[in-house]
Amino acid sequence: MSVCIRIKDAVKKYGNNTIISDLSLDIKEGEFFTLLGPSGCGKTTLLRMIAGFNSIEGGDFYFNDTRINDMDPAQRNIGMVFQNYAIFPHMSVRDNVAFGLKNRKASKEEIATETDKFMELMHIKEYADRMPDRLSGGQQQRVALARALVIKPDVLLMDEPLSNLDAKLRVEMRTVIKEIQHTVGITNVYVTHDQEEAMAVSDRIAVMNQGDIQQVGAPKDIYQRPANLFVATFIGRSNILSGKLEVEGDKATLVFQDGHRVEMPNVLPQYRQSQEVKVSVRPEEFVLETDPTVPGVKAVIDSSVFLGLNTHYFAHTESGDKIEVVQESQIDSIIPDGTEIHLGIKREKINIFEAEGKYNLLEGVRNDNAV
Numbered sequence: 001m002s003v004c005i006r007i008k009d010a011v012k013k014y015g016n017n018t019i020i021s022d023l024s025l026d027i028k029e030g031e032f033f034t035l036l037g038p039s040g041c042g043k044t045t046l047l048r049m050i051a052g053f054n055s056i057e058g059g060d061f062y063f064n065d066t067r068i069n070d071m072d073p074a075q076r077n078i079g080m081v082f083q084n085y086a087i088f089p090h091m092s093v094r095d096n097v098a099f100g101l102k103n104r105k106a107s108k109e110e111i112a113t114e115t116d117k118f119m120e121l122m123h124i125k126e127y128a129d130r131m132p133d134r135l136s137g138g139q140q141q142r143v144a145l146a147r148a149l150v151i152k153p154d155v156l157l158m159d160e161p162l163s164n165l166d167a168k169l170r171v172e173m174r175t176v177i178k179e180i181q182h183t184v185g186i187t188n189v190y191v192t193h194d195q196e197e198a199m200a201v202s203d204r205i206a207v208m209n210q211g212d213i214q215q216v217g218a219p220k221d222i223y224q225r226p227a228n229l230f231v232a233t234f235i236g237r238s239n240i241l242s243g244k245l246e247v248e249g250d251k252a253t254l255v256f257q258d259g260h261r262v263e264m265p266n267v268l269p270q271y272r273q274s275q276e277v278k279v280s281v282r283p284e285e286f287v288l289e290t291d292p293t294v295p296g297v298k299a300v301i302d303s304s305v306f307l308g309l310n311t312h313y314f315a316h317t318e319s320g321d322k323i324e325v326v327q328e329s330q331i332d333s334i335i336p337d338g339t340e341i342h343l344g345i346k347r348e349k350i351n352i353f354e355a356e357g358k359y360n361l362l363e364g365v366r367n368d369n370a371v
Contacts, residue, residue, distance in 0.1 A: 002187040003063040003154045004029040005050065011058030012045055012211075019045050020211040023059070025369060027189060028204075032181050034190045036198040037208035038234070043191045044159055046208075050189060051157050052076055063154060076155070079148030079186075083160040085140045087132050087147065093119070094128040096143050100151040118146040121180065138169045145177070149184060156181070158190045162197065170194075174201050195235050199223065204368065207231050216369035224349070225365045229357025232280040239286075239323040241279045241297075245352065245361070247272045254279065254352060257319040260297045262347050264362075271354075271361040280351040283326040287344035288313065290335060296342030299323060304334050315341065 005027040012020040020042045027033045035043035048054040050061060052073030061068050068076055079100075087096045098115040106114075119125040122142040132140055141161060148156055161177070162170045178201045181188050192198050198205050199219040207214045207222060207230075215227040226232035233240065244255045245267065252267040254277070289296055299315040302322075311334055313325040325343065335341070352361045 002030045002185060005155065005187065005189070006062040007046075007050075007059065008062075009059035010046070010049065010056065010061070012042070012049060012054065013057045018211070020049075023211070023213060025206060025213065025216070027187065030185050030187055031203040032178065032188045032190065032201055034192060034198045034202040034205045035208060036192060036195065036205050036234075038193060041208040042211040043193075043208050047157055047159055047189060047191050050155070051078055051080060077151075077153050079151060079153035079156045081141075081144050081148050081156070081158045081161045083163050085144045085164075087140060087143050089132050092129050092131060093124055093135070093143050096132070097124075097146045097150055099147060104151065114150050118150040121149075121183070122146040122176075136169075137165050138173055141165065141173055142176070145180065149180070149186070153186065156186050156188045158188065160191055160193070162192075163194075170197065177201055199235075206369065207234060209234075213369050215367045217366045221366040225360065225362065226280070226351060227365055227367045227370075228359055229278055229280065229353045232351055232353070232357075236282060237324065238280045238282050239321070241281060241317070241321055241323070242319075243277050243279050243352075245271075245273075245275050245277050247274050254347075256297050257321075258298050258317065260295065262345050264347060264352065266348070266363045267352070267361050268363055276355040277361065278353045278355060278357050280353065281323075281345060282349070283312065283324045285346045285349045286323075286325045287346065288325050288327050288335075289342045289344060290339060292340065292342065294342050294344070296344045299341050299343055301335055301337055301339045301341060303337055306334060313341075 007025040010020055010023040035046060037043050045054060049056055056069050094115060097119055098111050101111045101114060119128060122145055124139060124142045127139060162173050165173060174197055202219055204216060204218055205222055206216045209230055215222055215231050222231060223235055232238050242257055246253045246255055252264045252272050254262045254264050297317060299317045301313050301315045303314045305312045309329060310326050311329045315323050
């Protein structure tokens with residue numbers, strides 16, 4: 001069976017250095033939950049605290065209603081998949097997959113039945129008698145997954161499991177992992193620094209930075225309405241422009257540095273006061289126009305990259321901001337370097353933050369970890 005995981009006021013220290021301070025988090029039973037953040041943000045440290053591999057200096061960890069702080073890792077009924085696979089080089093695929101069941105003194109019949117079942121599930125049964133050095137990276141990772149799942153753990157913990165694979169295999173394996181997780185229905189806690197990977201596999205994501213959780217939500221919520229400027233710039237690509245919010249009565253207007261104005265009806269009531277702001281505009285949220293009579297942020301194209309479906313334009317504004325614009329490729333031509341353009345704004349998609357980027361001023365921000 002799977003479990004829900006509750007973490008309350010977790011603290012992790014190495015000597016006098018506090019890595020995680022007062023972190024609280026709820027992970028639902030059976031969900032695919034990802035800890036996402038830059039290197040050194042504390043995500044692997046937190047995963048190892050859940051596993052029991054790291055000490056806990058403060059707070060409480062629960063599987064359902066059972067406090068696990070002082071529970072031996074072997075008693076937590078977890079499966080673990082590592083970055084380097086950690087499969088045994090001297091054992092065949094079958095013996096690797098069966099290892100956990102043998103350790104638990106399962107019967108020969110159960111070992112044979114369950115090992116075959118999970119090798120079939122991971123499409124590696126044809127390699128049952130091969131040694132690991134005769135397998136590709138993707139096949140080795142499938143062996144590691146089968147070995148972790150065959151013991152029917154309550155929680156599957158995965159630490160950067162795809163980072164050693166090439167780009168094509170990463171895409172293939174993240175699809176496999178997502179499908180298997182849904183088939184088995186296990187609670188999965190997954191660590192990665194790859195935003196696209198997190199978006200592809202996760203039911204929910206916790207974005208971490210410097211030991212703190214910045215936002216928790218579904219991939220769509222985090223991408224479209226980031227809670228703060230860090231999340232906006234870490235998830236996907238985003239152009240950050242300076243501007244002003246002008247408020248007259250109930251009317252809020254965003255004013256860019258070159259004077260272009262965009263009415264913003266979705267500013268939250270509590271933030272409807274004139275102030276300096278930071279504006280996050282993703283490359284696909286601009287509408288590129290070469291007609292100088294069409295209103296928009298003024299810019300000049302510096303270079304372009306044709307990528308088939310889309311063309312990426314790199315430009316600078318009158319105030320010197322460097323920006324990227326993605327436009328569906330045109331059949332006739334690519335806009336030449338040096339062309340003056342006007343950039344319309346898809347106002348329903350952009351995000352506006354207070355001047356220091358600490359919070360989003362717009363309606364629709366969802367943060368499951370907010371208190």
